Amino acid sequence: MKKTINSTAELARHLGLSRWAVSRAINGHSGVSAETVGLVQSAMQEFGFTPSAHARGLRGRRTGAIGICFRQLNTPITTEKIAHVQRLLSRRGYRPLFELTEVDAGMGVEVINHFISMRVEGVLLIDAPPGAESTNWLKMLKRHNIPAALLEPRSPATANAVQLDREDALARVTERLLTLGHTHFGLLGISREFPLGKPRYDGIARALSARGLDIERCADIIDIPGHRHLGMRYGRELGGKLIDKKKRPTALIALNDEVAAGAMWYLQKLGCNFPADFSLFGFDNLVLSEQTSPALCTVDHNVEASALAAVEMLVKLIELGDPSAKLPVVRIEPRLIFRESIARVHS
Amino acid sequence: MKKTINSTAELARHLGLSRWAVSRAINGHSGVSAETVGLVQSAMQEFGFTPSAHARGLRGRRTGAIGICFRQLNTPITTEKIAHVQRLLSRRGYRPLFELTEVDAGMGVEVINHFISMRVEGVLLIDAPPGAESTNWLKMLKRHNIPAALLEPRSPATANAVQLDREDALARVTERLLTLGHTHFGLLGISREFPLGKPRYDGIARALSARGLDIERCADIIDIPGHRHLGMRYGRELGGKLIDKKKRPTALIALNDEVAAGAMWYLQKLGCNFPADFSLFGFDNLVLSEQTSPALCTVDHNVEASALAAVEMLVKLIELGDPSAKLPVVRIEPRLIFRESIARVHS
DNA sequence: CTGAAAGCGCTTACAG
DNA sequence: CTGAAAGCGCTTACAG
Numbered sequence A, B: 001m002k003k004t005i006n007s008t009a010e011l012a013r014h015l016g017l018s019r020w021a022v023s024r025a026i027n028g029h030s031g032v033s034a035e036t037v038g039l040v041q042s043a044m045q046e047f048g049f050t051p052s053a054h055a056r057g058l059r060g061r062r063t064g065a066i067g068i069c070f071r072q073l074n075t076p077i078t079t080e081k082i083a084h085v086q087r088l089l090s091r092r093g094y095r096p097l098f099e100l101t102e103v104d105a106g107m108g109v110e111v112i113n114h115f116i117s118m119r120v121e122g123v124l125l126i127d128a129p130p131g132a133e134s135t136n137w138l139k140m141l142k143r144h145n146i147p148a149a150l151l152e153p154r155s156p157a158t159a160n161a162v163q164l165d166r167e168d169a170l171a172r173v174t175e176r177l178l179t180l181g182h183t184h185f186g187l188l189g190i191s192r193e194f195p196l197g198k199p200r201y202d203g204i205a206r207a208l209s210a211r212g213l214d215i216e217r218c219a220d221i222i223d224i225p226g227h228r229h230l231g232m233r234y235g236r237e238l239g240g241k242l243i244d245k246k247k248r249p250t251a252l253i254a255l256n257d258e259v260a261a262g263a264m265w266y267l268q269k270l271g272c273n274f275p276a277d278f279s280l281f282g283f284d285n286l287v288l289s290e291q292t293s294p295a296l297c298t299v300d301h302n303v304e305a306s307a308l309a310a311v312e313m314l315v316k317l318i319e320l321g322d323p324s325a326k327l328p329v330v331r332i333e334p335r336l337i338f339r340e341s342i343a344r345v346h347s
Numbered sequence C, D: 001c002t003g004a005a006a007g008c009g010c011t012t013a014c015a016g
Helices: A008-015 A019-026 A034-047 A053-059 A076-091 A107-117 A132-143 A166-179 A198-210 A232-243 A257-269 A287-291 A303-320 B008-015 B019-026 B034-047 B053-059 B076-091 B107-117 B132-143 B166-179 B198-210 B232-243 B257-269 B287-291 B303-320
Strands: A065-070 A095-100 A122-126 A148-151 A161-164 A185-188 A219-222 A251-254 A279-281 A298-300 A330-332 A335-337 B065-070 B095-100 B122-126 B148-151 B161-164 B185-188 B219-222 B251-254 B279-281 B298-300 B330-332 B335-337
Touching: A008 A019, A008 A034, A019 A034, A053 B053, A053 B107, A065 A076, A065 A107, A076 A095, A076 A122, A076 A303, A076 B095, A095 A107, A095 B076, A095 B095, A107 A132, A107 B053, A122 A132, A122 A303, A132 A148, A148 A303, A161 A303, A166 A198, A166 A251, A166 A279, A166 A298, A166 A335, A185 A198, A185 A232, A185 A257, A198 A219, A219 A232, A232 A257, A232 B287, A251 A257, A257 A279, A257 A287, A257 B257, A287 B232, A303 A330, B008 B019, B008 B034, B019 B034, B065 B076, B065 B107, B076 B095, B076 B122, B076 B303, B095 B107, B107 B132, B122 B132, B122 B303, B132 B148, B148 B303, B161 B303, B166 B198, B166 B251, B166 B279, B166 B298, B166 B335, B185 B198, B185 B232, B185 B257, B198 B219, B219 B232, B232 B257, B251 B257, B257 B279, B257 B287, B303 B330
Parallel strands: A065 A095, A065 A122, A122 A148, A148 A161, A161 A330, A185 A219, A185 A251, A251 A279, B065 B095, B065 B122, B122 B148, B148 B161, B161 B330, B185 B219, B185 B251, B251 B279
Antiparallel strands: A298 A335, B298 B335
């Protein structure tokens, strides 16, 4: 029967070492021989001993913990962010603490307080909600000198944030379609009044005006104001509105892949061909976009790059040690994914 | 300028109370008046003070922390489990610590060690991988007297687990289709050899034999052995295999909603009607299943019930305080969702 | 309720 | 490297 080891003191006694040597071996500090480090590590392995994070966090300056919070796990994009962030942080020796802020009302403050009570070294807010709520969270953290970085906040931030450049992506999509000869665009679910639609609309307008074209004349906004579910069903309804148009666009740019797939489905059922009758571009690079037929051209969020930028920003803020440090906003370029759903316009 | 408060000692000094009173007020213990509790709480609010979880975890017996781990965030079902678990645990005064085990190789052991170092009071393994890996995790936890519960382990467990009764669900689906007059079934992607398929197949067989029917004669298994992606594209390919059959089934039961939607899409393009030509049942109750046309009949995992059962099981194990306690496996009944994709068979 | 003390398991600074 | 000590911020048991 093996004896069990529950503290570094017991481990030191077992190995005939001082607690000092054990502590420094565990933490990779200098002053102990490589041989001693090996002995300590193999004993930890053998007895399944892991030092108490609480004692360490209480006495030491570093806890190694990083609080990560996000609103909901409702999209594959969010879950991908989380997976990348976990990988990147644990490679840098940090331990992520994940929490959801919107499973219950008022949960956000509770989560931030938990992070504070855990003495996290930094907080990463993913998809932070707009307005006063997240401002309050940032205030709470600042009060405790805990730096925070924002990954894709829902309202525009002026510092310490990483944001996806949707405008640039849509400008590039539009340029590509112009190159293929398209001059009449259908904007499925993309409207200026809508926070999700605004940067997309602006990007399209920018690309058009670079060619001397006016978005008001070249593009039809096809949407249903007040519609809430931005999924396939919405896409089908927009397909229905599109088909009633006298002068049909030749290139369709959809708010996202689900809307694109819904519209494609509906129009195909009516006998339309993709990309012969319509070129179509989605957004999000969901698995769905590969599975449509033809496979959908779309825009990939480049989540890996955003997650990396956010983690590096947070680590830098932690290293600066200045709670009022302001790092410039990082803009991430989305990647255009070209597949089968676009073609040269018929002349 | 407000002074800041960083410890219960400072808080006690500020309020003219003893540290004893403050501690008991914060933890809701008896011996302090309601008035004192109120004073303490409002001062905590005012100064944004949250006691150190590390000091608390080090000295006190309880940390209130629960480790939750899961393999990946790859399905909406998993993310739903997490949201429910967070809500249920925080309502019971526990703090969940979430970690992913499959973002890097060997991450599982690292995650369990982190839980141990955090002195969690219990661990919930969600979608635990089959085989030796999770057995090892359980061994590590047991060594530290940390109870663990399994929510839908990928290999059958004999105790301390909550499992979805897929067999029962498919038996009920089959009964319903039999009631509608169907006697010839197409099993899309459901094969006996496959861990995901086995319980489904058994359930279908059970319902058939209850009516004196033999699954070998009444059902065609339509699948592509070795196919990896169980998504819409696979469904479309299975639709292709189905249409080549001499004697076509009238009722289709798909492995999941994506396979069902893919098959529906493919067959509709060929001019088949749902549910006139084929009745169709999916599984998972994804958002997608509402968005097909006709809307898909499907099976809902009843995640809320599974999450509740798992949380209650874990809480009971913690309260028992016996690291070798074995609670019986809880089976959760999935819910059948009837929509538009099934009909009485043509006579 | 107060007050004074012990102790949780570490890290850290210090003298050797 | 050793050894002895202090201290992180709490909870807890004890005497009043």
